[in-house]
Amino acid sequence: MNSLQNRSTLLDKQYDTGQFSACIVTNIGKEMIAKSQNGQTLTFTRVALGDGLIDDDDDILSFTKVKNERLSANIAKWVDKQNGQFQIQFRVSNQEVEIGFWQREIGIMAKIDGGEEQLYAYATSGNGADFLYDKTTPIDERIVNIDFVIGNAENVQVIVNGSIIYATIEDLENAIDEHNTDENAHDNLIKRLFGSAEATLDSIKLKIKEWAKEVCLPLSGGTMKGNINANGYNITATKFIGNLQGKADSAANADLAAKATTAENANNANNSSVANKLGTSTVGSATKPVYINNGVASAVSVDLSTLAPKASPGLTGTPTAPTANVDTNNTQIATCGFVRNAIAKFAPMLDTMKKIYPVGSIYMSTVSTNPATLFGFGTWEAMPAGRVLLAQGKSSWGTTYNAGSTGGEATHQLTVGELPSHGHSASTNNVNQNGNIGWLQAGKDYDFSGVFATSYKNHGANVGNGESTGVWNCIFDSTHSHNVTINNTGSNQSHNNLQPYISVYIWKRTA
Numbered sequence: 001m002n003s004l005q006n007r008s009t010l011l012d013k014q015y016d017t018g019q020f021s022a023c024i025v026t027n028i029g030k031e032m033i034a035k036s037q038n039g040q041t042l043t044f045t046r047v048a049l050g051d052g053l054i055d056d057d058d059d060i061l062s063f064t065k066v067k068n069e070r071l072s073a074n075i076a077k078w079v080d081k082q083n084g085q086f087q088i089q090f091r092v093s094n095q096e097v098e099i100g101f102w103q104r105e106i107g108i109m110a111k112i113d114g115g116e117e118q119l120y121a122y123a124t125s126g127n128g129a130d131f132l133y134d135k136t137t138p139i140d141e142r143i144v145n146i147d148f149v150i151g152n153a154e155n156v157q158v159i160v161n162g163s164i165i166y167a168t169i170e171d172l173e174n175a176i177d178e179h180n181t182d183e184n185a186h187d188n189l190i191k192r193l194f195g196s197a198e199a200t201l202d203s204i205k206l207k208i209k210e211w212a213k214e215v216c217l218p219l220s221g222g223t224m225k226g227n228i229n230a231n232g233y234n235i236t237a238t239k240f241i242g243n244l245q246g247k248a249d250s251a252a253n254a255d256l257a258a259k260a261t262t263a264e265n266a267n268n269a270n271n272s273s274v275a276n277k278l279g280t281s282t283v284g285s286a287t288k289p290v291y292i293n294n295g296v297a298s299a300v301s302v303d304l305s306t307l308a309p310k311a312s313p314g315l316t317g318t319p320t321a322p323t324a325n326v327d328t329n330n331t332q333i334a335t336c337g338f339v340r341n342a343i344a345k346f347a348p349m350l351d352t353m354k355k356i357y358p359v360g361s362i363y364m365s366t367v368s369t370n371p372a373t374l375f376g377f378g379t380w381e382a383m384p385a386g387r388v389l390l391a392q393g394k395s396s397w398g399t400t401y402n403a404g405s406t407g408g409e410a411t412h413q414l415t416v417g418e419l420p421s422h423g424h425s426a427s428t429n430n431v432n433q434n435g436n437i438g439w440l441q442a443g444k445d446y447d448f449s450g451v452f453a454t455s456y457k458n459h460g461a462n463v464g465n466g467e468s469t470g471v472w473n474c475i476f477d478s479t480h481s482h483n484v485t486i487n488n489t490g491s492n493q494s495h496n497n498l499q500p501y502i503s504v505y506i507w508k509r510t511a
Helices: 003-014 027-037 169-180 186-194 201-215 254-259 271-278 336-356 371-375
Strands: 042-050 069-073 075-082 085-092 101-103 105-112 118-124 130-132 142-149 156-158 280-283 286-293 296-299 362-365 380-382 453-458 461-464 467-469 472-477 505-509
Touching (some): 027 105, 027 118, 042 085, 069 085, 105 142, 118 142
Parallel strands (some): 042 156
Antiparallel strands (some): 042 069, 042 105, 075 085, 085 142, 101 130, 280 286, 362 505, 380 505, 461 467
């Protein structure tokens, strides 16, 4: 069996990680694709493995992470398969697995720019999962390739971390193939440098000598070509061919002095002083500095009036600037693109807020900020102070409250009709009648006065010895009167009509 067959057999074994469904891009993943098209960077960070089972009512598209993550795997390599298809490879080892688990779910994790890592795509094997033993039962590292969709996403990158266990046969063979086909590797480099398929040590030495004649000066004599940069160094020469760059501190030779001066100062050998004497030239309203090139003094070709100052520039035309990410919060310039992206992101939120607070709605807060400033829309008026909210309609006690009507009072003084039924304590004077009627003589009538007025009537016969016989009629008259005193109480004040409360700002949207 040759090496390719061996590798195919090994990969078939290593790729065995259970029967997983096709990778589904989540709603968050779709949002990431859209953001990558607007200039943000979509980065695939890692792979999350879990043992969660999918229930009938689970909505995979709304997942933000795997149901029960048990292991995190680094991305080892990736391939853009074009036409919106993408493939990543990750390695699975149980060296850090404390408790074995069934590999039922795979989550491709990604993020946008420096944002939070979230679930981009998800795959599940359900009951067709393989079991990953804990680290007490060592297993060979498994290699898994997984394909998923990136659509027309742009600015895609991948965080790649190679295996921490070992390099696979595939890794080694790919590295060798890549190295051998590199035009700078081994024999290819020698053949390309020396233009010979049969380069020897002698031929290489000879070629180097030929190169040296073209690019190096001999120790004595020779002709220099091109410009000489002498910045910071002293050069002694009789004549230069080409441009002298840098500062010539001394120029004893007349030709060099002539190159460095103008007719105004033909014998001055100091370039810096000559430049100072030349001064500046003025073009229109702009002052252009003068420079010397090959002994010729000329003004800078750029009109300084066309350049914007660093502080408070007044730009014209159509100036451009980099477009920042939509969530940027600093002092950089906001471009038209930034504004449009921000509107596209936050306009749906604004529409939702307008639906939450339509005209006629009430907003309450302990902060005095007008909702028009807070939300950015609508006309709001403050509700009258001291008013509380009451549900409109007919109440269970029979009173009808119309929307927008007002009523109630903060304090109230009870009328007589509103007083509860009650009693009072009272006191009276006593009237006492004391006396002894004594013996009554038969055959006579007697009248008494007092609290009880008594008439004693004799209807019998006198039988002697002061005694009478017959019927005696006694009449008691209890009619009388009393003086009753009832004391007053209370201060005739209004009472508080408010329940325990907390005072807030209440606003009503009018437009």
